[in-house]
Amino acid sequence: NTKEPWRPFNRSRVYMADLESALHYSLRVEVAAHTVIEGQELVSLKKYIAVLAKYFPGRTVVMNLLKSVNSWLQNQQGDEISYEAFRAMLDNSAQSQNTALPEGERWVGCQGSQPHLRRYPCGMWTLFHVLTVQAKSMESTDRSSPDCKEVLSAMRSYVRSFFGCRECAEHFENMATEVVTEVSTLQSAVIWLWSRHNRVNNRLAGALSEDPNFPKIQWPSPEMCAACHTVETNGDHKWIKKQVLSFLLSYFSSDRILTDYLE
Ligand code: FAD
DSSP, X not given: XXXXXXXXXXXXXXXXXXXXXXXXXXXXXXXXXXXEEETHHHHHHHHHHHHHHHHOOOOHHHHHHHHHHHHHHHTOOSSEEEHHHHHHHHHHGGGSTTOOOOOSOOOSTTOOSSTTSSSHHHHHHHHHHHHHHHHHHTTTTOTTOOOTTHHHHHHHHHHHHHOSOXXXXXXXXXXXXXXHHHOOSHHHHHHHHHHHHHHHHHHXXXXXXXXXXXXXXXXXXXXXXXXXXXXXXXXXXXXXXXXXXXXXXXXXXXXXXXXXXXX
16 A cells, blocks of 8 residues: 655645545445445435436536436436446446546545545545535525425435444434424534534544544634634634524635645
C-alpha cells in the first residue's frame, strides 16, 4: 500500500473529487459485497440511484451515467438483480460517449492523516448534506417533487441495506426513525441531517476513529460561522437555526463545489 501524496486543500470548502470518490466506493465496493441484490436491498438501491440521478450536482459525464443507470434499474421488473449486471451497467455505459463514473478514490477534503481515517465515511456525510441542500435549492424549479423526506428516506435505506460499518448503520437507523415526525419541509430535512451529524460528532469525540488533525467538533465552528452561535444569559450555548440554515445552503451549494484534482 503505497502512501499517496498529500493534496493541499481548503478546509472550508467542498470538493467534487470527494463526492465522486464516495460514489465510486459506494457503487463499486460497498454494493459489490452483495452478489445478488433482492427484496429490500433492491428497493434501497433503486431509491438511492433515483435520488442521485435527480440531485447529484455532478459533471455532465457523471450525471449522464447516473441517469442511464437509473433508467435501466427502474426498468428491472424482477425481484432480484445480480451485482454483475449492475456493475456492467456502471462500466459499460462508460463506453458510450460522455458517460462515466471515474474509477478509484481521490480524497481531498476527506483525506486523513492515516489511511484508516476519514475518507469514505467523510465522503458519504458530505454527499448526504449536498443532496439535501440540492433538493432544497431545486424546490422552486421542481414543483413535481413535494416529498420533503425523499432524500433522507433514500439515504436511510441505503445505509440500512449497504453501509459497511454495521454499527454505524444501527446508530443511524435509530436516529432516522425520528424523521417521520421531525421533518416536514425541505429545509427541515437540511437542518435535521446537520443536527444528527453533530450528535454523532459529539458521541465520537475523542474516540479512536477520530483523526487528531480533524477533531470532532460541534460544526460549524464560531470561526466558520460566527452568526450561527449565541450564548444565552445563563451561559448556555445556543444555535441560531436560521443562520445555520443559510450557512448550510451556501456551504454545500452546487456552485461552490471545487473541482480541483479531478481527472
Ligand atoms: P465527518 O464526521 O465524516 O464529517 C465530514 C465533514 O463534514 C467534516 O470534515 C466537516 O467539514 C463536515 N461536517 C462535520 N459536522 C457536520 C455537521 N454537523 N453538518 C454538516 N457538515 C458537517 N463512526 C463511528 O465510529 N460510529 C458510528 O456510529 C458512526 N456512524 C456513522 C453514520 C453515518 C451515516 C456515516 C456516514 C458515518 C458514520 N460514522 C460513524 C463515521 C463518522 O461519523 C465519521 O464519518 C468518520 O469518523 C470520519 O470523520 P471526519 O473527521 O472525516 O468527519
